[in-house]
Amino acid sequence: MNFKIATLMGCILTALCTQSAMAADSSLNISGNVVASPCTVDAASKNLSINLGDVQASTLAAANVGSPWVDGTINLTNCPSTTSQVTATFTGTADTNAAFAYKNTGAGSSQASIHIMNKDLSADLKNGATLTQAVTSGAAALPFKARMYTSKGGVTPGVVSAAISVNFTYK
Template sequence: MKRHHKRFLLATFCTLFTATLQAADVTITVNGRVVAKPCTIQTKEANVNLGDLYTRNLQQPGSASGWHNITLSLTDCPIETSTVTAIVTGSTDNTGYYKNEGTAENIQIELRDDQDATLKNGDSKTVIVDEITRNAQFPLKARAITVNGNASQGTIEALINVIYTWQ
């Protein structure tokens, strides 16, 4: 009888413990992308020195400095890459132009492409990768402009970021 009782208790304990064990479905998610090898970014930094500008030349609304050319270069684009897109971003003021972070007031920065289209915050420019050299060039130009006139003395500083994508 004792032996029978021990077996009953053992069976009861096993039932209690196995009742708390449960199976769960497991989902394994695998993600990734197949992308083209990136082009090599040759122009990692472009510094534009506008030089000294005179307040007397920046008093009328729409007055501006001369244009300063910038070329952003990418090389060694893979054969699968046919176009490169540059997206420009930066702080803007209420005029929509890039904000001067320096001390001169009523001054903005204007950026244009080689077709004379103004590139404002979030705008993009796409160029075709040269089939022979496998290079891509973004000819741009920048200048200081006073949309409302009455520019004051001080420094001019702006930071424009460029994000590249390729297809």
């Protein structure tokens, strides 16, 4: 009987020692993030061109003035039912004279820039700005307004344009 107890005690001690020898030197934390599925950018909105029209140089002769506002809309379609919101982030080269506007990359006067705002003209959609809209019935429309602008005046004739990228995140 003593032999059985001694053997049992030996097994228990071996198990305890083995367990101590198997202590972890590191731990793993594994995680992920479930994100909302994206919508489809409507074909007409993929490479959207907003024509600001012909603006008289005299309209932009004074400092801190702009041309009339022109409406634009980026349309998203085929939004999954699990996607409830879209946020658009605008990026481009800021104008050195007016940080809320985009630098003119056209052949026109360097005194001119492109100014974009949300539809009610309460927020500039400058470089890094966001515009958020609810997704309803599988679609979202992101309306905005654009115009030519000058902070210094003295704009001379020529093409005024800017390239602006819009990236979307979904909720």
